[in-house]
Amino acid sequence: MGRKPYSEIRENIIRILFVIGKGDGYLISKIYERVFPHVTMRSVYYHLNKGLELGTFNVEEVAEEQGSFSWGSVARKVYYSLSPARVVQLDPALREKIQKAHLAIKESQQRSLY
Numbered sequence: 001m002g003r004k005p006y007s008e009i010r011e012n013i014i015r016i017l018f019v020i021g022k023g024d025g026y027l028i029s030k031i032y033e034r035v036f037p038h039v040t041m042r043s044v045y046y047h048l049n050k051g052l053e054l055g056t057f058n059v060e061e062v063a064e065e066q067g068s069f070s071w072g073s074v075a076r077k078v079y080y081s082l083s084p085a086r087v088v089q090l091d092p093a094l095r096e097k098i099q100k101a102h103l104a105i106k107e108s109q110q111r112s113l114y
Contacts, residue, residue: 005054010047012036014056018088019098020061022081027105035094036099048080055083 002028016031023031037102051057061079069075082088 007047007050009039009043009101010016010056013044013047013051013084014082014088015090015094016098017057017080017082018086018090019095020102022079024077024079026077028080028104031098031101034104035097051080056086057081058083 012032012035013028016028016035020027020031025041025045025048028048029041032039032044048057049087052059057080059078060081063077063079065075066073066076
């Protein structure tokens, strides 16, 4: 029979992408961590991939970023977006929480560059 296609984690990722437009798995995971109950980064990536299979998410862009990472000098970033057919109704308070988390993470990333 298998698992049901509905997942609260995936629904929360849908809400995040609805607000931010597009994002890589790391950014989505960090926003999730600030707004919703804790899940592992691995779980977020699982649900992003499952959402791709179900047609909920699209791959917007795949980019390679140069840097000094623990695994080497290149990181492959996959940017996800919502499928255009996906309709989302979002509570204004939740939208604001997601926007604030997104802004805080972006500001933190900018500070770490200097």
